[in-house]
Amino acid sequence: MSSSLMMLRIAMINFLFGFFQLDKGLSHHTAPNLKWLKKSLGFIFLISLFASCLSKKDSEIEGIVYKTKNGFGYRVIVHDQLLINQDFIPAIQENVPFCDSIEAAAACHLVIQKIKRNEMPTLTLKDLSTLKIKTKC
Numbered sequence: 001m002s003s004s005l006m007m008l009r010i011a012m013i014n015f016l017f018g019f020f021q022l023d024k025g026l027s028h029h030t031a032p033n034l035k036w037l038k039k040s041l042g043f044i045f046l047i048s049l050f051a052s053c054l055s056k057k058d059s060e061i062e063g064i065v066y067k068t069k070n071g072f073g074y075r076v077i078v079h080d081q082l083l084i085n086q087d088f089i090p091a092i093q094e095n096v097p098f099c100d101s102i103e104a105a106a107a108c109h110l111v112i113q114k115i116k117r118n119e120m121p122t123l124t125l126k127d128l129s130t131l132k133i134k135t136k137c
Contacts, residue, residue, distance in 0.1 A: 005129065016097075060079055061077070061078050061115055062076070062077040062080060062114050063075070063105070063106060063109065063111075064108075065101050065105045067102045068097045069097075070097050071097025071098050071104075071137065072098040072099070072104040073086050073088070073098065074098060074104045074107060075108075076108065076121065078115065078117070083115075084111065084121060086108075089128065090107075090123045091127070092124075092125070099133075099134050099137035101133075103131070103134065106131045110127060110131065111123065
């Protein structure tokens with residue numbers, strides 16, 4: 001997580017903490033309404049913070065399937081930087097493109113999952129077999 005994003009989240013938490021201290025010294029008629037408002041805003045804040053964490057993480061890695069001269073390939077982009085440009089099916093001896101976009105997308109998806117699990121983003125013959133990727137079109 002970047003330091004500016006962390007600082008923004010800390011500032012938001014500090015603001016909310018200060019907001020939650022507002023009901024001290026209020027009359028017993030106003031305090032229940034303020035407590036309901038504080039709970040609602042706190043809940044909305046937590047949900048939005050959780051959603052921003054999820055959406056940020058997912059948006060950091062992108063997979064793109066594209067048409068090549070004889071088939072399909074895929075690209076994996078991490079933090080807006082090209083990490084993998086795969087014109088051919090990995091793990092086999094020949095330079096053979098994916099037969100269709102669905103197979104290229106399946107391979108790309110598995111590579112992205114490996115990246116998210118902090119594994120090496122390589123595919124093996126076993127991976128290709130599990131994904132039912134044809135090496136001859």
